[in-house]
Amino acid sequence: MSSYGYYLPLHPNTFETVRFIGIAPKTEGFGADEKHKTDKNGVPLWTVSALVKVADGNQEMETFTLTAPTEIANKVKTIEELASIRLVGLAGGKWSKATSDKTAWSFQISGVEVIKAS
Template sequence: MSINYGYYLPLNASVFESVRFLDISPKMEGLGNDEKQKTDREGTPQWVVSALVKHHGSKQETEVFTLTAPQAVAEGINKIEELTPIRLIGLAGGKWSKAGTDKTSWSFQVSDVEVVK
């Protein structure tokens, strides 16, 4: 499953030289007692996959990817050991900027994660 927002464009997985799994956690929205796990329009939960990525010719850095998937898929991904090399399936990226600033940031989404064999 993937998030289909108009400003996300498919990216080739080779945009990263290497990707190593760090963590998966629920993507939350709201504050305090109103905080809950974010879902898509169909009610499928959203998750944040954290990974250590390396762009060609640069240092490793932490990046996060949004994954929309059922609980069972997230539980399977959660069994991946930390720093295991992974492949990002359905990688897409979008640029955005906050109102009142000219700073542009990237956000990423994936449709699945698999261990590199």
């Protein structure tokens, strides 16, 4: 997912605030067939969940795809829930299901950094 052509870089301040919720393996399949998704190079894909707010908007839950080795994901797992974070390499794209005319945003990131309180 990290190299789809329709993902465009987004401004680092797209979201006014970003609060970390969690990280989990991005999976495909169901039940016994469920497996951890990887990119074309075999690097695991992760779903980072965060509470985000755009200027003059409401806080909403959003998910971001992170392509990273397990060691990096384990470091992200240590971030305290609701800690203020910065999304590194934020990119977004629009997509729609073949059976629908509605579009939705999809986001990817290259990293997560905790914002230290000043």
